[in-house]
Amino acid sequence: MKKRIILTPYIVWCIVFIIVPMVLVLFFGLTDESGKFTTRNLCEVFLYPDVFLRSLWLGFKATAICLVVGYLSALIISRLNVKLQKILIILVMLPMWMNFLLKIYSLMFILQDNGFINGILSSFGFSKFNMMNTEGAVILGMVYNFLTYMILPIHSSLVEIDEKLLDAAKDLGANYFMTFVKVIFPLSIPGIVSGIAMVFIPSVSTFILSKMLGGRQNFLVGDIIDMHFLGGIYDPHIGSAISLVLMILLLICTGIINQLQNENKSKKGALVI
Amino acid sequence: MNFGFKKNKIIFFILFFLILGFAAFILFKYIMLSKQNKEASLILNVYNWGNHISDGTNGYLNVNEEFEKNTGIKINYTTYPDNESLYAKLAASGTKYDVIIPSDYMIDKLKKENMLQKLDFSLIPNSSYIDEEFKNLEHDPQNEYSLPYTWGIIGIYYNKSIVSELEKEIDWNILWNKKYEKNILMFEGNPRDSFLIALLKLGFSINTTNKNELEMAANEIIKQKPLIKGYVSDQVFERVSSGETALAPYYADAWIINNKDKNLGFTIPKNTNKFLNSICVPANAEHPKEAMMYINFLCDPEIASQNISGIGYSTPENAAREKIESKFYHSKILYPDEDIIKNAQVLKNLPQDTNDLINDLWLKTRASKSNDTTKLVLIFLIFSCVYIGLKFYKSLKNKRKLNKGNLVIV
Numbered sequence: 001m002k003k004r005i006i007l008t009p010y011i012v013w014c015i016v017f018i019i020v021p022m023v024l025v026l027f028f029g030l031t032d033e034s035g036k037f038t039t040r041n042l043c044e045v046f047l048y049p050d051v052f053l054r055s056l057w058l059g060f061k062a063t064a065i066c067l068v069v070g071y072l073s074a075l076i077i078s079r080l081n082v083k084l085q086k087i088l089i090i091l092v093m094l095p096m097w098m099n100f101l102l103k104i105y106s107l108m109f110i111l112q113d114n115g116f117i118n119g120i121l122s123s124f125g126f127s128k129f130n131m132m133n134t135e136g137a138v139i140l141g142m143v144y145n146f147l148t149y150m151i152l153p154i155h156s157s158l159v160e161i162d163e164k165l166l167d168a169a170k171d172l173g174a175n176y177f178m179t180f181v182k183v184i185f186p187l188s189i190p191g192i193v194s195g196i197a198m199v200f201i202p203s204v205s206t207f208i209l210s211k212m213l214g215g216r217q218n219f220l221v222g223d224i225i226d227m228h229f230l231g232g233i234y235d236p237h238i239g240s241a242i243s244l245v246l247m248i249l250l251l252i253c254t255g256i257i258n259q260l261q262n263e264n265k266s267k268k269g270a271l272v273i
Numbered sequence: 274m275n276f277g278f279k280k281n282k283i284i285f286f287i288l289f290f291l292i293l294g295f296a297a298f299i300l301f302k303y304i305m306l307s308k309q310n311k312e313a314s315l316i317l318n319v320y321n322w323g324n325h326i327s328d329g330t331n332g333y334l335n336v337n338e339e340f341e342k343n344t345g346i347k348i349n350y351t352t353y354p355d356n357e358s359l360y361a362k363l364a365a366s367g368t369k370y371d372v373i374i375p376s377d378y379m380i381d382k383l384k385k386e387n388m389l390q391k392l393d394f395s396l397i398p399n400s401s402y403i404d405e406e407f408k409n410l411e412h413d414p415q416n417e418y419s420l421p422y423t424w425g426i427i428g429i430y431y432n433k434s435i436v437s438e439l440e441k442e443i444d445w446n447i448l449w450n451k452k453y454e455k456n457i458l459m460f461e462g463n464p465r466d467s468f469l470i471a472l473l474k475l476g477f478s479i480n481t482t483n484k485n486e487l488e489m490a491a492n493e494i495i496k497q498k499p500l501i502k503g504y505v506s507d508q509v510f511e512r513v514s515s516g517e518t519a520l521a522p523y524y525a526d527a528w529i530i531n532n533k534d535k536n537l538g539f540t541i542p543k544n545t546n547k548f549l550n551s552i553c554v555p556a557n558a559e560h561p562k563e564a565m566m567y568i569n570f571l572c573d574p575e576i577a578s579q580n581i582s583g584i585g586y587s588t589p590e591n592a593a594r595e596k597i598e599s600k601f602y603h604s605k606i607l608y609p610d611e612d613i614i615k616n617a618q619v620l621k622n623l624p625q626d627t628n629d630l631i632n633d634l635w636l637k638t639r640a641s642k643s644n645d646t647t648k649l650v651l652i653f654l655i656f657s658c659v660y661i662g663l664k665f666y667k668s669l670k671n672k673r674k675l676n677k678g679n680l681v682i683v
Contacts, residue, residue: 046646048640048643049648051640052649053648053652112515112517113515130455215505216504216639217503218640218641219641231357232355232357232462232465233463236365249656253656256656259667
């Protein structure tokens with residue numbers, strides 16, 4: 001009984017802010033303007049295969065870069081002494097305290113044709129090169145904004161590894177590389193899995209990054225949803241249908257990501273599907 | 274030894290009093306604020322374009338502040354980036370606005386959908402200052418629903434250090450010139466904006482409902498795509514003045530008159546688009562009377578002249594124009610010659626099927642919308658197969674492990 005009372009606020013929160021909006025998206029996605037059931041919206045969504053592919057591909061690239069960079073940084077940080085670790089983790093989290101939009105604006109300032117990087121390059125006599133409004137700028141924006149979510153879970157799973165295991169591996173004659181492959185890496189997989197999920201999903205559904213850094217040359221899924229709710233084409237029904245399809249696609253992706261870790265340990269993981 | 278303990282205690286007390294003082298301060302402030310709110314009778318919700326009122330930042334009058342000072346009515350001022358966002362917000366009708374400022378074709382659309390109420394001109398005596406040429410226009414033939422606020426035309430901003438053509442030679446065709454590849458910035462908030470310039474280039478009516486003409490315009494947009502540096506809805510001025518962009522079509526603005534950089538130019542092609550932003554009151558406004566007071570205040574020639582100087586567009590009130598600085602008054606950019614204004618076309622509200630066609634064509638050019646549905650179905654199938662395959666492989670592996678375990682025990 002007591003447990004239930006404690007859970008009530010959470011359940012109310014879930015219903016009001018998660019279940020109700022989901023039902024609304026479902027309702028809007030499957031009805032037309034007069035409120036009648038229709039599959040027209042869903043059919044419309046399937047006319048944008050390239051946009052979905054592009055979003056997934058960009059999200060995949062950003063996640064891959066985040067994984068490599070994030071894993072290495074987490075590994076290096078976790079090998080340091082506790083005091084230094086604390087400072088570095090705070091430094092990793094520091095950008096999270098800043099407004100998302102502000103970070104994108106500062107990135108724009110850095111990448112512009114007359115921005116920071118090109119300013120340095122031209123002062124050394126190199127010619128300027130265009131970085132804004134490219135696919136690379138969008139990926140950089142994703143990595144820059146979501147890297148923290150990769151480092152933190154990997155770091156915490158690396159710190160949890162018992163020192164004795166490493167000593168045991170050493171005693172049994174493993175060098176550092178073998179210890180990493182056989183002991184450290186498998187034990188850090190739960191962190192990697194939640195890291196990938198936390199980078200991949202916001203990357204695929206972002207719209208502001210491609211709007212500000214990509215110049216809207218080619219649309220991402222988030223752009224099209226944005227267009228249908230706030231932009232030039234006002235049609236919340238199609239917008240909801242696109243969100244619905246995107247949600248299902250991301251659900252499948254999360255399922256695939258979660259298959260990467262061992263079932264027995266999945267109880268410890270962030271997401272269970 | 275005890276010193277450390279004492280120091281901790283002192284720090285603790287200092288912190289304690291600081292927090293206490295801070296809390297008391299917030300409480301005090303809160304009480305004062307709620308008292309003030311009770312005194313202020315009501316709040317007027319004004320919804321306007323971004324940068325579309327003088328806010329005191331460039332030396333002119335802060336219009337909203339002045340109104341609050343004169344009347345005691347508080348203004349809740351919010352902004353939107355384009356007509357379609359305004360429409361989306363009104364259609365979703367979460368918030369009730371008292372004053373909105375849409376432009377020509379959107380007024381017609383809102384009026385037809387019964388989202389506007391008639392203005393009470395007995396409360397707006399200053400409406401008599403509006404020039405005759407801005408009355409009885411197509412979007413509001415009886416002058417019942419709207420009162421002109423600002424107007425302007427679209428031209429091309431260009432950087433003389435990059436663009437070699439003379440001002441006379443510049444027309445819409447230059448935006449398709451391969452010489453300026455990746456050096457052209459297009460403004461756009463919605464599909465109609467991007468069709469506008471393509472239609473002007475082809476010499477068609479910007480309100481065409483002809484399918485062939487619209488398809489030709491869509492082809493022009495596709496042709497132009499590789500030359501474009503970015504599609505933006507603002508940021509045009511920053512990017513042109515930093516020398517980052519050679520050409521950018523945009524609204525005529527006093528910004529160019531105030532800017533001292535000699536490399537910046539602005540030219541108005543012969544056939545262009547003219548826009549008129551008018552003040553309206555939504556049908557569900559909560560304070561229509563105060564809204565009329567606000568509109569009357571905005572039309573006062575003294576206020577309007579300060580306001581238009583701060584905004585940078587052109588005013589539909591000659592009485593206000595006479596009060597602005599001569600560099601604005603005589604500007605051919607803000608008040609171009611008669612023949613340009615006569616040739617300029619106005620955006621009109623289009624029938625729904627034409628709007629749908631434009632949206633569809635535009636999404637094909639920009640979001641690579643296709644007619645092929647199988648591709649995305651295939652993506653779904655592949656992803657599902659990968660998921661099921663992985664799951665199956667894992668259960669197989671676990672079974673094998675279990676079997677092995679059993680063998681060992683046996």
